[in-house]
Amino acid sequence: MVERSAFRYPQGMAGKPPSELLDAAAPVAGDNLFGLSRQQLTSVMLGFSQPVYRAGQLLDAMYRQRVASLDEITVLPRALREQMAKSGWRISPPKISAAFRSSDGTERYLVACPDGPDGQTVETVWMPGGDGGEIGDGSADSDSTGSAYEADGEFGDGSTAADEPAKKAASARPAQRATICVSSQIGCAVNCQFCLTAQLGLQRNLTAGEIAGQVIAVLERHSVVVGRDRINLVFMGMGEPFLNYEPFMAAVRLLVEEAGLPESRMTVSTSGIVPGILRFAQEPVRPHLAISMNAPNDRLREEIMPVTRKWKIDDVLRAAAALRLRPREYVTFEYVLLGGVNDRQEEAEELARLARRSGLPVKVNLIAWNPGPGIAYASPQPGNVEAFQRRLIERGVPAFIRRPRGRDIYAACGQLKRTLE
Ligand code: SAH
Ligand code: SF4
Numbered sequence: 001m002v003e004r005s006a007f008r009y010p011q012g013m014a015g016k017p018p019s020e021l022l023d024a025a026a027p028v029a030g031d032n033l034f035g036l037s038r039q040q041l042t043s044v045m046l047g048f049s050q051p052v053y054r055a056g057q058l059l060d061a062m063y064r065q066r067v068a069s070l071d072e073i074t075v076l077p078r079a080l081r082e083q084m085a086k087s088g089w090r091i092s093p094p095k096i097s098a099a100f101r102s103s104d105g106t107e108r109y110l111v112a113c114p115d116g117p118d119g120q121t122v123e124t125v126w127m128p129g130g131d132g133g134e135i136g137d138g139s140a141d142s143d144s145t146g147s148a149y150e151a152d153g154e155f156g157d158g159s160t161a162a163d164e165p166a167k168k169a170a171s172a173r174p175a176q177r178a179t180i181c182v183s184s185q186i187g188c189a190v191n192c193q194f195c196l197t198a199q200l201g202l203q204r205n206l207t208a209g210e211i212a213g214q215v216i217a218v219l220e221r222h223s224v225v226v227g228r229d230r231i232n233l234v235f236m237g238m239g240e241p242f243l244n245y246e247p248f249m250a251a252v253r254l255l256v257e258e259a260g261l262p263e264s265r266m267t268v269s270t271s272g273i274v275p276g277i278l279r280f281a282q283e284p285v286r287p288h289l290a291i292s293m294n295a296p297n298d299r300l301r302e303e304i305m306p307v308t309r310k311w312k313i314d315d316v317l318r319a320a321a322a323l324r325l326r327p328r329e330y331v332t333f334e335y336v337l338l339g340g341v342n343d344r345q346e347e348a349e350e351l352a353r354l355a356r357r358s359g360l361p362v363k364v365n366l367i368a369w370n371p372g373p374g375i376a377y378a379s380p381q382p383g384n385v386e387a388f389q390r391r392l393i394e395r396g397v398p399a400f401i402r403r404p405r406g407r408d409i410y411a412a413c414g415q416l417k418r419t420l421e
Helices: 038-047 053-064 078-086 196-200 208-221 245-258 274-281 298-304 313-320 345-358 384-394 415-420
Strands: 095-101 107-112 121-128 177-181 185-187 202-205 230-235 266-270 288-292 331-337 362-368 399-402
Touching: 038 053, 053 208, 053 245, 095 121, 095 208, 107 208, 121 185, 121 208, 177 208, 185 196, 208 230, 208 245, 245 266, 245 274, 266 274, 266 331, 274 313, 288 313, 313 345, 331 345, 331 384, 345 362, 345 384, 362 384, 384 399
Parallel strands: 177 230, 230 266, 266 288, 288 331, 331 362, 362 399
Antiparallel strands: 095 107, 107 121, 121 177, 185 202
16 A cells, blocks of 8 residues: 555646545645645645645644745745645735724724635724623633733724734733634625625625634734634624535634634624534534524514524524533523614513523623614614613523624624725
């Protein structure tokens, strides 16, 4: 038997891996290396008669050192880099094309997606400080708002500063704490009535590299030291992750296995795509699950989230019950409060009953609706969010309020892209 690392190609086959080493999605022609799995990169390197460890070197360079071109990977022999480039292989991670800084420290980015037609962007957000309750066990610590982030004043509110990475040496500042909000699609097909991203419709799915690469670009911008800085990821940006399931999960694996970010600090949010939740429940490596509940019964939910016609609340909860939860792991219900629609005490009561009926360890994240142009809802009255939270807590359901971040830079989901393009 030929040892894989010693495998040699017949003349003229360089760059083309043998079919027995290909998984279904393995690339055969030169393409973007960023976003390929370890298995796919192994196939590519074997195609160049290289030992298997070269795939590990590529992964380390792309996801830990965060290089942006093949040329920067000097552990690869120059001749190999040239040969690869000649065959069309390149490293094209997503790049931040515009950045907006809010007075509260939140930064919002438009990120250029390399794997489709030029000029396509998605939104990614950096929120310094605590995680707003998305992550963890619902303890006070996981909802902390204390910030270890130092505003560096490099650019003013709302200014474009795409080329201004955090300049301070990472070692010279205290450990950072931040949450990165990641997009999974350009636009979204789900059509929730209160959501700005819905108005874009689905433009296209992102690739695994485009999803993982948003995170890598933001880590690099803030000189994050993985393992020291405490970074949460929330897959709650544009799009429905469970309608782009495979690239989304491939991105999670790259971020966990290659970038070294712990899955225990990641949360994915779904509008309730049942087949996606069922698949997700079987994943050995997976983020926490959040469900955008937004209403305590099917009638009201159908009004604001038409997807409920396809999958009822009980279907969604039954699917979520298939998860093998880790000790102290919660399933989050996200609940966007729409003034006069779903924000009354009776809805809080009903939501508490729903949480109990689910049999799941539920915590609720409340968020006041962020207004957006052309959407005829209202934000809740001052005090209603707190009253809703109080009622849930009285009924024994842990509930947290997620403060809207970066309002001055168009904070609502999808708003940045809508207002700039
Ligand atoms: N598609 C997935 C993840 C992206 S949306 C999902 O729906 O879960 C992430 C969260 O933002 C959802 O909980 C959604 O209900 C919420 N959201 C959408 N538009 C909003 C707005 N204008 N104000 C506040 N929250 C909003
Ligand atoms: Fe899509 Fe989520 Fe917006 Fe609904 S709330 S339209 S699922 S992005």
